[in-house]
Amino acid sequence: MKSVRVVVVGAGVIGFSTAVCIVEALPFCSVTLMADKFSPDTTSDGAAGILFAAQFPDIPLQRQRRWFKDSFDHLLAIAQSQCAPEAGVMLSSGYWQIFKEVPAVKKPFWSEFVIGFRLMTDVELKRFPDHKFGQAFTTLKCECSTYLPWLEKRFRKAGGQVEQRKVNNLQELSNSFDIIVNCSGLGSKVLVGDTQVYPVRGQVLKVEAPWVQHFIRDGDATTYIYPGIRSVTIGGTRQEGDWRLQVDDRDTKGILERCRRLEPSLNKAKILSEWVGLRPSRKNPRVEREVVEMQGRPVPVVHNYGHGGWGVTLAWGTALDTLGLVKQSLHEMAPQPKL
Ligand SMILES: Cc1cc2nc3c(=O)[nH]c(=O)nc-3n(C[C@H](O)[C@H](O)[C@H](O)COP(=O)(O)OP(=O)(O)OC[C@H]3O[C@@H](n4cnc5c(N)ncnc54)[C@H](O)[C@@H]3O)c2cc1C
Numbered sequence: 001m002k003s004v005r006v007v008v009v010g011a012g013v014i015g016f017s018t019a020v021c022i023v024e025a026l027p028f029c030s031v032t033l034m035a036d037k038f039s040p041d042t043t044s045d046g047a048a049g050i051l052f053a054a055q056f057p058d059i060p061l062q063r064q065r066r067w068f069k070d071s072f073d074h075l076l077a078i079a080q081s082q083c084a085p086e087a088g089v090m091l092s093s094g095y096w097q098i099f100k101e102v103p104a105v106k107k108p109f110w111s112e113f114v115i116g117f118r119l120m121t122d123v124e125l126k127r128f129p130d131h132k133f134g135q136a137f138t139t140l141k142c143e144c145s146t147y148l149p150w151l152e153k154r155f156r157k158a159g160g161q162v163e164q165r166k167v168n169n170l171q172e173l174s175n176s177f178d179i180i181v182n183c184s185g186l187g188s189k190v191l192v193g194d195t196q197v198y199p200v201r202g203q204v205l206k207v208e209a210p211w212v213q214h215f216i217r218d219g220d221a222t223t224y225i226y227p228g229i230r231s232v233t234i235g236g237t238r239q240e241g242d243w244r245l246q247v248d249d250r251d252t253k254g255i256l257e258r259c260r261r262l263e264p265s266l267n268k269a270k271i272l273s274e275w276v277g278l279r280p281s282r283k284n285p286r287v288e289r290e291v292v293e294m295q296g297r298p299v300p301v302v303h304n305y306g307h308g309g310w311g312v313t314l315a316w317g318t319a320l321d322t323l324g325l326v327k328q329s330l331h332e333m334a335p336q337p338k339l
Pocket residue numbers: 009010011012013014015034035036037038042043044045046047048049050051052165166167168183184185186187188191201202203204235236276277278279280305306307308309310311312313314
């Protein structure tokens with residue numbers, strides 16, 4: 001008999017990573033993942049899925065480094081195994097950020113965790129006459145439309161249960177579960193009334209260009225070309241506070257112009273699809289625990305959301321932190337010896 005009932009709300013890359021970490025580490029818990037949308041309809045499904053991150057202002061750098069390294073190592077092991085095609089994870093090399101001006105920070109905080117990080121040579125930069133500085137390395141690309149179904153299989157195999165349902169408030173879960181884990185992304189705005197979480201709209205295209213093998217990202221953060229397993233993702237936009245989910249033709253035009261300037265051969269690429277997603281953004285992601293009084297009893301609630309444009313990158317690392325917070329809750333719930 002499984003004694004502790006845990007529910008994870010959210011079926012994006014954060015929810016499924018967290019649910020897998022919990023179910024595999026705590027076999028005495030029954031774990032249910034609940035969400036209103038599943039793959040292929042989550043934000044995670046359309047993400048380019050490239051691993052690198054910006055730095056959050058108020059989270060200790062050591063913690064951010066751990067999130068990055070744990071995620072990178074986890075996905076690298078998959079990329080180097082026979083599971084790679086089924087999981088949608090691959091190594092990906094190229095030029096990450098080429099800058100028109102030399103930036104103040106030349107080496108990002110995660111540069112030692114990716115493979116072979118170096119500054120671009122003058123010869124390489126000649127290909128980009130508008131740019132003066134760039135970084136080159138090998139990282140990973142995790143395609144969530146393949147990875148999420150793979151994680152779901154892994155979750156079910158370990159005994160996890162899945163339920164499709166919209167949760168209107170966390171209180172409605174408190175009769176059926178002992179610990180609630182909130183991985184609802186942008187949904188947290190309503191679900192837990194978090195006014196700090198907001199959308200940053202992103203539009204991308206998938207194009208057929210199998211000859212493009214190297215990724216390129218401009219330091220403007222809205223021009224990128226990421227070759228994937230079956231197509232190349234090109235983008236993008238970063239529109240703060242914009243809730244529109246429809247494709248905008250002006251964005252499509254801008255993306256094509258900017259990407260073709262960096263990689264002229266894209267003129268010959270066929271457009272396969274266009275997609276819009278809303279990044280669940282927050283000044284800092286919320287990975288923390290609280291105890292909330294529900295129906296007259298204290299219920300541990302562990303939050304893991306607000307990863308903005310870096311959710312695929314940080315999913316496994318923040319999931320492991322969340323597992324630690326669930327363990328802490330279990331410890332506090334255990335009957336204390338009478339003195
Ligand atoms: C264009 C674009 C490109 C991107 N590229 C990258 C990239 O290259 N690298 C990277 O690391 N990141 C990238 N991202 C960011 C990444 O997509 C997000 O950080 C990540 O998907 C967030 O995952 P999530 O699980 O928190 O949210 P989501 O995928 O949105 O999942 C949220 C889940 O919560 C559920 N939910 C919400 N509210 C409720 C409720 N009330 N009841 C029940 N269920 C609920 C939803 O149904 C869903 O299942 C990109 C994003 C965009 C838009």
